[in-house]
Amino acid sequence: MTEATATAMKCAPSKNLNVGFPHFATGKEMYDYLREITKPGGEFVVRNFVGVIEDFSVASCTVETELFPLGALEYYTKKNMGWDYTAEEKEKWQMNVRGGAQGDYRDGMQKKIANVIDCLRTEPLSKRAVIPIPFSTEGSEMADWTDQGQNKCCRELHLYLEDGKLKCTGLVRMQNANIMTKNIHFFATLVNHVAKELGVEVGEYTHWITNLCHDRTATSC
Template structure:
């Protein structure tokens, strides 16, 4: 009874989502292939202001750089879940992203806040996961500090069409790092969705700077 009442109560605001005008991809793997194609020139070649929509956020995939073990390790780390030193020694490497892709600080508290927000007020526009800094304020921003210049800046979660949906805002996306990012986002959304007893709907991915890999200058 409680579950059905909760699902009935968690309805978002009346809305019109303009992401219908952006490229749509059935799965995250389809978007990954598209990003690789856009940036295949490599080096410092940069695509600006990419926006795309992933319709199915349950599909997961692997790449040579990110086999299942690496994806699971980095997602555990960024979710703030425990992992072993053995896992770290085996999977952590600079080619898979360094401080800029370390989002774990306070993540469990941020997730709990989003869940509390959407349970208390399903129409809220304040359900966010901010990832700009680890421990310092924005006025101390230093472009030379990779730990401050996180690639993902915010995740905005909202309820629409009786589904949990999300928009991710990224300062930087290396196409070959995308599998790690999206695996983490998928896990986070599925976790929040299960707590809210809502299915996960589409995800909108905003990228200011898109490059092929970490060979790009000052990425």
């Protein structure tokens, strides 16, 4: 990072209340915790979970599981970032059990990322560096609870500069604990990409979940 970049990336004085929520050193630690607290499974729901991942590097948030081996994580992240992927990758890794239309965030994603970069590069104190997920092609007045593709699990990612670092808060309507590893790999890739463009380090990530279930056996996720 150049001296000019460091000067431009000034941060507002702040008090982050996420210090009062559970903190996890890595994405793996949060994943294990979410699996544990949702262990009853089925229709059991944990409401309003908030937690913080302190190391939000891609390496920290690469959590391989039986459902999500490394190839699957990388495929879904490419897809949601709006990057190119091959037909062979789609054939090998795309599965409904790994999340369907509700977890497909790619529409307009490259434009949304570019907007966030421009926002924080132009006005580092901005509170408008937001990546909205649903309603990429239609307004929210068209909300329809029966449309799975419209009812995205992640609603927004809020990016902000604090303590000289790029931090992020994710607002999630619905999280299946066994799919969380796919989400944080994508979120970490996105945040690290933006940080690289801005020339700053990555700080912690705060994960807000309204509805947290063990897996997709729960009704109307």
